[in-house]
């Protein structure tokens with residue numbers, strides 16, 4: 253059974269609580285928050301204040317994807333705001349083992365994120381310490397992009413790496429360009445967590461769109 257994490261980046265921010273209700277009705281498992289700083293990625297989104305507001309709107313786990321420079325500085329703020337999971341990019345963090353330990357000490361689950369051009373094997377020596385491995389299936393920074401096809405091979409590679417690591421509880425998460433068709437292919441390749449923004453919040457019926465993706469990852 254796959255886990256579905258709608259990304260609120262594509263939601264209507266004037267009506268966030270209601271938009272979250274609609275994905276909950278559709279069977280969403282987590283809420284994914286994309287934090288962007290205009291430096292690590294070209295776009296700027298939102299910070300802990302919005303995560304705090306989302307915390308009041310839902311009981312679902314909040315998955316915070318930090319696309320920011322120097323994420324170490326902000327871990328506490330996001331966890332205090334209500335984040336259950338913190339995901340950091342390995343391309344940005346110099347002392348990754350230390351950062352992962354810090355996230356756990358602060359009481360959250362810890363994830364490592366890799367960009368599309370970062371080899372999957374780069375996480376070999378951190379895999380036993382993380383709860384989540386997020387494989388970007390688009391270049392981070394914007395919603396509404398197309399799924400990069402070699403992501404399927406990368407998911408399969410991550411599944412193999414997990415088997416050899418002894419960390420069988422590790423969840424393999426994917427993010428970017430996820431719709432019914434790419435979710436189905438990625439689920440078959442072995443992905444566990446599916447982040448979807450525009451295919452859910454861009455739909456006329458948000459609950460129905462959530463349900464449709466949920467269905468293809470529940471077989």
Ligand code: DX5
Pocket residue numbers: 259261262284286317390391392393394395396397427428429430447448449450451
């Ligand atoms: C991309 C973000 C994604 C994004 C996904 O930088 O990390 O979470 O919101 O959006 P879609 O589903 O529209 O590709």
Ligand code: ZN
Pocket residue numbers: 259284285286317427447
């Ligand atoms: Zn994301």
